[in-house]
Amino acid sequence: MDDIIVKSSSHSYAITIGENVRFLVDNYVTKKYSSILVVSDKTVADLYANDIMNSLKGENTFLSIVPVGEQSKDIRLFYQLHTEAINHGLDRQSLIIALGGGVIGDLAGFVASTYMRGIDYIQLPTTILAHDSSVGGKVAINHELGKNLIGSFYPPKAVIYDTQTLQTLSEKEVRSGYAELIKEALIADGAFLNSLLETDLFSLSTKELEEHLRTGIKIKATIVEEDEKEAGNRKYLNLGHTLGHALETELGYGTITHGEAVAIGLLFSIHVSELMYATKLPYNPLLKWFKKNHYPLDLRNIDEKSLLNIMKSDKKIMNKMIQMVLLKDTGQPTIQELDDEDLHSYLKSFITKLSSE
Ligand SMILES: NC(=O)c1ccc[n+]([C@@H]2O[C@H](COP(=O)([O-])OP(=O)(O)OC[C@H]3O[C@@H](n4cnc5c(N)ncnc54)[C@H](O)[C@@H]3O)[C@@H](O)[C@H]2O)c1
Numbered sequence: 001m002d003d004i005i006v007k008s009s010s011h012s013y014a015i016t017i018g019e020n021v022r023f024l025v026d027n028y029v030t031k032k033y034s035s036i037l038v039v040s041d042k043t044v045a046d047l048y049a050n051d052i053m054n055s056l057k058g059e060n061t062f063l064s065i066v067p068v069g070e071q072s073k074d075i076r077l078f079y080q081l082h083t084e085a086i087n088h089g090l091d092r093q094s095l096i097i098a099l100g101g102g103v104i105g106d107l108a109g110f111v112a113s114t115y116m117r118g119i120d121y122i123q124l125p126t127t128i129l130a131h132d133s134s135v136g137g138k139v140a141i142n143h144e145l146g147k148n149l150i151g152s153f154y155p156p157k158a159v160i161y162d163t164q165t166l167q168t169l170s171e172k173e174v175r176s177g178y179a180e181l182i183k184e185a186l187i188a189d190g191a192f193l194n195s196l197l198e199t200d201l202f203s204l205s206t207k208e209l210e211e212h213l214r215t216g217i218k219i220k221a222t223i224v225e226e227d228e229k230e231a232g233n234r235k236y237l238n239l240g241h242t243l244g245h246a247l248e249t250e251l252g253y254g255t256i257t258h259g260e261a262v263a264i265g266l267l268f269s270i271h272v273s274e275l276m277y278a279t280k281l282p283y284n285p286l287l288k289w290f291k292k293n294h295y296p297l298d299l300r301n302i303d304e305k306s307l308l309n310i311m312k313s314d315k316k317i318m319n320k321m322i323q324m325v326l327l328k329d330t331g332q333p334t335i336q337e338l339d340d341e342d343l344h345s346y347l348k349s350f351i352t353k354l355s356s357e
């Protein structure tokens, strides 16, 4: 199947999707690099690093392995990777390859964007969720006060997506990845949403999965091409993230996956949209689908005040006001400014509603 091409302000890059493409990584590294640093986490490295290192075959090719999980999107690991890059002698003609899920893509991409003021990097996503994170050039690490607060826009030189690697994902990670697909469908494509809501995550076929990934990636690619630096439409890709990011921070990074947090955030955005615009959105079908696929949805012990405070450090804040992505209808996202009082009251009614269902 054809590559998807994304145009960024600095260059265009191809997203190659297919089974076993990881064995051909060398073919996609088209430029001559002085050295290559492959960054991965322990789980992914054990499964796939050899395939990549064997394909690259080069002398100056190194592997850095970081611990698994969201806690690695951290300033200490960021610094450690810089140290490893320096020790291996990476220079401005070197390449970083991010082999893993969104954590590795965001972390290694941010290292690439800052090492010697920026070197090339390639994304080799290995999770369903990373269909989103590997495209569009948002790279970042977390601050203890909020998600992705330290980062930049830095597009990769290529994305090489081997769908065979997705076969080893746990059910939890399948769920997590599908939450971002649901988000893309909600903001751009009602027919895609209906098809996702008919999908049983526990009996996904490879063909179905690849079709979903291609559709999600095309939605994302179209948006980031139009608005690379998030001055307008790109904000819509943050649907569900105002609450989602706050939950990840409040519960402690890694306690809940990014996608699980976004799933709850999507329900919250729909709840607010329905009340604000007196519109009927697919809250119930989505809730039913989340339950059927075992998404964790329990907010009974959550500290509302603390969540609200975290939401106030969201990157979309303008003039101290929270900007939430809402929906006027499926496929019709909009940005709505909310004051603290309104947000608190929506959050309260949402938690009550979710706890009673
Ligand atoms: N930059 C962006 O535009 C963007 C978009 C969405 C999400 N994100 C970020 O992405 C991160 C979440 O990414 P994620 O969900 O991929 O998390 P992740 O990278 O932590 O991967 C999830 C888990 O799956 C394991 N894993 C990865 N690939 C595997 C495979 N093929 N087989 C078996 N296990 C595998 C990992 O070791 C990890 O335990 C969050 O930090 C989120 O903020 C960024």
Ligand SMILES: O=C(O)C(=O)C[C@@H](O)[C@H](O)[C@H](O)COP(=O)(O)O
Binding pocket: 132, 136, 138, 147, 148, 180, 230, 234, 235, 237, 238, 241, 315
């Ligand atoms: O690419 C984007 O733009 C997104 O918002 C995609 C989100 O799924 C992703 O989680 C992103 O990292 C959130 O961005 P942030 O700027 O709110 O940290």
Ligand SMILES: [Zn+2]
Binding pocket: 132, 180, 241, 258, 262
């Ligand atoms: Zn996200």
